[in-house]
Amino acid sequence: MPDGWVWCRFGTLTLNRDSERKPISSSERKNIDKIYDYYGASGKIDKMDKYLFDERLLLIGEDGANLITRSKPIAFFAEGKYWVNNHAHCIDATNKQYLDYLCYYINAINLEYYVTGAAQPKMNQDNMNRILVSLPPFKEQLTIIDKINNIFNLVEYIDENKTDLNNVSSLIKSKILDLAIQGKLVPQNQNDEPASVLLERIKAQKEELIKQGKIKRDKKESVIFKGEDNSYYADLPSGWCVSTLGNLTTSSCLNDGDWILSDNMVKFGNIKLIQLGSVGFMRYIDKSFKYLTDETFEELGCTEIHSGYLLINRIVSDKMSACILPKIEGKKITTVDTCWISPCDDWYNLKYILYAISSPQFQSSVMLNSSGTTRKRISKLNLISLPLAIPPLAEQKRIVDAIETAFEHIDNILNNL
Secondary structure, three states, X not given: XXXXXXXXXXXXXXXXXXXXXXXXXXXXXXXXXXOEEEEEOOEEEEEEOOOOEEOOEEEEEOEOOHHHHOOOOOEEEEOOEEEEOOOEEEEEOOOOHHHHHHHXXXXXXXXXXXXXXXXXOEOOHHHHHOOEEEEOOHHHHHHHHHXXXXXXXXXXXXXXXXXXXXXXXXXXXXXXXXXXXXXXXXXXXXXXXXXXXXXXXXXXXXXXXXXXXXXXXXXOOOOOOOOOOOOOOOOOOOOOEEEOHHHHOOOOOEEEOEOOOHHHOEOOXXXXXXXXXXXXXXXXXXXXXXXXXXXXXXXXXXXXXXXXXXXXXXXXXXXXXXXXXOOOOOOEEEEEOOEEEOOOXXXXXXXXXXXXXXXXXXXXXXXXXXXXXXXXXXXXXXXXXXXXXXXXXXXXXXXXXXXXXXXXXXXXXXXXX
């Protein structure tokens, strides 16, 4: 206990006015004028045409599940003209300012030692009066109350403005992605293999795969035309280059999900279908699954995908959504009309690709290259031809780590408000 504080019993600090409360049955409250608040164990529960009290009193729940669950405050104030039934204790004091400290105190401490009954929890008057109270000097009580009220006012303000804070969070994350694809989020390491060397190696490996007949040559090779104003990713750091998804991938690791008619789908089956709605912006959204039978999967020549793939919804509204597919239990997984990219750690960091295509600059290119009237859509050819800032492979990993650390801090702040 701090200096100047003392232990005392709740009953020595308060004046109990339970004898003045009076229960009124619900049937008696039916056909009356609803004017004054009617209080029960956890707050207002009805209105009355008369009142018992016309002053500020501390009410404390006497019985009910809330004594255990504490989903609502156990102690709360009633003011003005009101009625109280026999399920809430009515507490007064010689100085009503004492009640503010006691209200916070009761709501803060563990009351299980003063509550009896499991099926019908109850804290009778005798048990309530035995509650041990750590009592500070009166001036310190006022200071404590003032501090708590200021904090609660701030919390209330934050709750009321949570939408604005979420918008700010989205803007901050967007700026982080913007800095990331400009090479301004993490320092460069001169020992990293330049991205240009990485792309030449990818190109050579592709040629070898074509010779072996494992992949087909792209009918239209992706070429980046850069304006005289250096409009695409100007002033990138040394070791970076501008490329495309088409240059980074092959048709075997970047493809479109199958177009499957709803008539082919069943309520239950061995093949799970990932739906377009599950592809959120940088996050997977569980929208449950549609299903295919094994026979339909084979007949339609569907492609199997796996957890860890990058899914892209090419139907765009204000932005193009993409996410990494989490671990999905099931025999086989496929997807409906969703572009997907499989992991290839020797060529690219898949999470870097996710963050890069979610960045404001790439999203702006997506919107400019999308078409449609009722709903806009970007073709696969346009998508894989858009310019994309590529750092060295080692730096891609450092950028991903920095982005996810920053995002985690932002989310933790919002979650703890």
